[in-house]
Amino acid sequence: xxxxxxxxxxEGKKIxxxxxxxxxxxxxxxxxxxxVLEAKKTMQPYSPSLVAGKQHAASGKIVHRRHVWRSGYGxxxxxxxxxxxxxRGSQFNWVGAEVSSxxxxxxxxxxxxxxxxxxxxxxxxxxxxxLMSALSATADKKQISLRYRRIEEKDLKEREFPIIVESRxxxxxxxxxxxxxxxxxxxKIFPVSLRKREVRSGKGKSRGRKYxxxxxxxxxxxxxxxxxAKDFPIKNTENLGISxxxxxxxxxxxxxxxxxxxxxxxxxxxxxxxxxxxxxEGKFR
Numbered sequence: 001x002x003x004x005x006x007x008x009x010x011e012g013k014k015i016x017x018x019x020x021x022x023x024x025x026x027x028x029x030x031x032x033x034x035x036v037l038e039a040k041k042t043m044q045p046y047s048p049s050l051v052a053g054k055q056h057a058a059s060g061k062i063v064h065r066r067h068v069w070r071s072g073y074g075x076x077x078x079x080x081x082x083x084x085x086x087x088r089g090s091q092f093n094w095v096g097a098e099v100s101s102x103x104x105x106x107x108x109x110x111x112x113x114x115x116x117x118x119x120x121x122x123x124x125x126x127x128x129x130x131l132m133s134a135l136s137a138t139a140d141k142k143q144i145s146l147r148y149r150r151i152e153e154k155d156l157k158e159r160e161f162p163i164i165v166e167s168r169x170x171x172x173x174x175x176x177x178x179x180x181x182x183x184x185x186x187x188k189i190f191p192v193s194l195r196k197r198e199v200r201s202g203k204g205k206s207r208g209r210k211y212x213x214x215x216x217x218x219x220x221x222x223x224x225x226x227x228x229a230k231d232f233p234i235k236n237t238e239n240l241g242i243s244x245x246x247x248x249x250x251x252x253x254x255x256x257x258x259x260x261x262x263x264x265x266x267x268x269x270x271x272x273x274x275x276x277x278x279x280x281e282g283k284f285r
Contacts, residue, residue, distance in 0.1 A: 005139075007164045007258055010172065012183030018258070021265035024162060026136040028143055029129060033246050036130040039122040040243065045113040053106030056097040058083040127242070132268065134245035138162050143251030148192050155188040167257045170227050177229035181217075184255070193217035193253050195233070215247050222259030237263040 003025060006014040058081040066074030069090045072082060080102065082094035096102035137143040139162040145153055165184060172180055182190045195216025200209060216233055223238045235244050237260050245252055256264075 005162060005164055006160050007166055008184055009166055010169050010180045010183075012180070015166065018164070018261070020139070020162070021261065021268060023132040023135050023264070023268050024139040026132045028137045028140055028250055029133040030250060032126055032130045033133050033242060033250055036122055036127055036242055037246065039118070039120040042118055043116045045116040047111045047113050048107060052110075053100075053104060054098060056081075056083045056104070058097040130242050131240075131245070134242050134250055135264070137250035138245060138252060138254040140251060144253065145251075147249050147251040148253070150192050151189055155186060158186065159189070163253075163255045164261055165255055165257060167222070167225065167259045169255075169257060170221060170225050172229055174229045174231065177232075181255075185217075185253075189253070215252060217253045217255060218244060220254055220256045220260045220264075222257060222263050225257060225259055236260075237267065240264075 002019040081098040086093040100108035197213040
């Protein structure tokens, strides 16, 4: 028998009940979630230009005969590529070039883009299981309490999870939306759900990461719905990914609209055909 959950109005009052989709009672597999998130990690590639330090007229080819014109062989100097700065007949003012031991030469072991590309692969079925686990964790009070230590268990017991709200919430402006959230979540959970940004302590301030912020509550809406309220993490059911639901660990506070629940149920109950499954990895991230 399927579990039931109440749908809340924008005033935070229960207006009706619906049967929850099966994935909300799926076991939370933290191992698969972390495996998928690890496989999806990306790194900004960086490296010097491929021709950096190699744009000199210094071939490096040495004629292995003594006292030959334009040969460094037999002159008592090291056999490195050299460029000619000035010349007088067969006398040259040479300057070492190209190689890493010379001024303006190439780097000895530069960082390579190929080593920074993520080549790890993940099974599509694992990606789907990870997403189902991440969705299930949003309805699990134990997972939510483990993630949000500031929320007491008694405050969680007063609420039903997952939090499903009527689709009328998308028409609220920012100020009205905040007031509605306070009624839906309660005065104890509401402050924890807000996204806050503060200045980082330590050297990171001068290294391009001055601010640090928490994830805040996530609003999941239907693919054809559009939120009026801004400045909140909002995802529709088509773009919803594991990294959205389990950023910092499973059990994120999430508000679903009624339409979003219907669309998610359709996505998981209709088993994808061979042609449709190829896009699972990109769709579920």
